[in-house]
Amino acid sequence: MTAVVLPAVPRVLIAEADPWSRDLLKQVLLNVRCDARLDLCADGQQAMELLAEVPYDLVIVDWELPGIDGLNVLRSVRQRKRNPPLPFILLSSRNDSASVREALPLAPTAYLTKPLDMENLTQRLQELLLNAGEEVSCEVPTLSPGMTLSVYLERRRESTDGAPLMTDVQLAVKRSLNPHGLDLTLLEGEIRNDPQITAVLIAAANSAAQHHGVGVQTLSQALHRLGTAQSMNLILGLALKRCARLSDPLLADYAERYWDLSLRTAEYGRTLARLLDLDQERCYCAGMLHRLGDLALLRCLQEWKQAGGELDEWEEIGDALAEFGAGYGSALRTRWRLPLELRELIAAVYQLGGGVYSREALVMNMAAQLARLTEHEGIEELSKSRTARLLKIGLPELMRLRKK
Numbered sequence: 339m340t341a342v343v344l345p346a347v348p349r350v351l352i353a354e355a356d357p358w359s360r361d362l363l364k365q366v367l368l369n370v371r372c373d374a375r376l377d378l379c380a381d382g383q384q385a386m387e388l389l390a391e392v393p394y395d396l397v398i399v400d401w402e403l404p405g406i407d408g409l410n411v412l413r414s415v416r417q418r419k420r421n422p423p424l425p426f427i428l429l430s431s432r433n434d435s436a437s438v439r440e441a442l443p444l445a446p447t448a449y450l451t452k453p454l455d456m457e458n459l460t461q462r463l464q465e466l467l468l469n470a471g472e473e474v475s476c477e478v479p480t481l482s483p484g485m486t487l488s489v490y491l492e493r494r495r496e497s498t499d500g501a502p503l504m505t506d507v508q509l510a511v512k513r514s515l516n517p518h519g520l521d522l523t524l525l526e527g528e529i530r531n532d533p534q535i536t537a538v539l540i541a542a543a544n545s546a547a548q549h550h551g552v553g554v555q556t557l558s559q560a561l562h563r564l565g566t567a568q569s570m571n572l573i574l575g576l577a578l579k580r581c582a583r584l585s586d587p588l589l590a591d592y593a594e595r596y597w598d599l600s601l602r603t604a605e606y607g608r609t610l611a612r613l614l615d616l617d618q619e620r621c622y623c624a625g626m627l628h629r630l631g632d633l634a635l636l637r638c639l640q641e642w643k644q645a646g647g648e649l650d651e652w653e654e655i656g657d658a659l660a661e662f663g664a665g666y667g668s669a670l671r672t673r674w675r676l677p678l679e680l681r682e683l684i685a686a687v688y689q690l691g692g693g694v695y696s697r698e699a700l701v702m703n704m705a706a707q708l709a710r711l712t713e714h715e716g717i718e719e720l721s722k723s724r725t726a727r728l729l730k731i732g733l734p735e736l737m738r739l740r741k742k
Contacts, residue, residue, distance in 0.1 A: 371474055397411075500634050596629040
């Protein structure tokens with residue numbers, strides 16, 4: 339294909355109903371052209387309205403849009419007889435020959451089936467958005483004049499991308515491959531200790547595009563609902579985002595501490611659940627996700643520094659975590675629509691509210707207390723706690739748990 343000569347800054351429309359697939363497309367596209375101006379929408383009617391108003395350089399549309407479907411959006415575009423034709427990538431979960439024959443007369447620039455082949459998509463975008471030999475680099479956005487850290491963090495709370503990755507996703511995917519493709523069991527073993535990946539896959543598996551029957555509350559359930567290709571795409575897409583890994587040593591040190599606390603809480607939760615014949619994986623996920631907000635805040639602090647903001651070492655970081663960490667976690671769990679039952683277990687890590695508690699909620703409260711104990715102190719006091727009494731766990735059982 340001959341590269342299309344585009345304006346200095348291309349304008350692109352992405353129309354995709356599923357928010358996680360839409361975000362993935364956005365990240366892949368920005369990885370090819372970081373300076374592109376993007377418009378995102380979730381239904382065919384809005385796509386038609388934007389196309390009537392904006393002279394786009396590229397359009398990426400899902401066939402299965404609600405309302406006006408993607409094929410009719412393409413039909414409308416081709417009826418305008420633009421010269422040269424508007425580059426139009428049609429995405430679809432339909433890979434049967436009849437669907438392909440239906441679309442081909444409308445001359446889509448590319449017809450890509452889902453789950454997407456990320457390498458193929460990237461190659462297509464490079465052909466359409468870059469001239470031969472062209473490279474595009476973008477500067478990190480700078481802070482608005484007079485911006486304070488407190489105001490910045492308050493504004494970012496509702497739009498944060500979540501926690502930094504604690505796993506090398508490229509290596510995790512590579513280790514999960516076998517001669518027959520990606521092994522979900524191996525992949526789960528590679529990524530199960532990463533809060534960001536766990537949260538995103540559970541959220542994506544519960545989105546409207548994937549939701550069938552009961553909600554997904556564990557990483558294993560999410561992987562099997564999404565399937566190998568979509569799981570891999572979402573995981574690799576996370577690595578494309580800005581500040582996906584923390585490069586600042588002090589912030590990375592803080593993140594390691596919160597991550598370690600999450601791991602210990604998750605392991606205690608799973609062990610207690612096994613001891614009491616409860617759902618081990620749900621308890622493990624709740625423990626893994628309970629510090630998601632603190633980790634997300636650290637990522638925003640990295641973005642603050644990269645944008646030119648100053649940060650006074652330990653004290654200011656600690657103050658920011660104390661003031662905003664819990665709010666960031668709550669905002670993320672709500673915005674990502676994590677299942678209510680899972681959110682209730684996460685809340686129990688911090689405190690038990692009034693009323694009747696599920697045994698799993700008591701387990702998570704106990705797991706958190708165990709994870710916070712010093713090496714030689716607190717175990718006897720914990721054995722006398724209200725949570726221990728309700729679970730009917732005494733000092734001998736707690737001592738054995740600490741030794742594992």
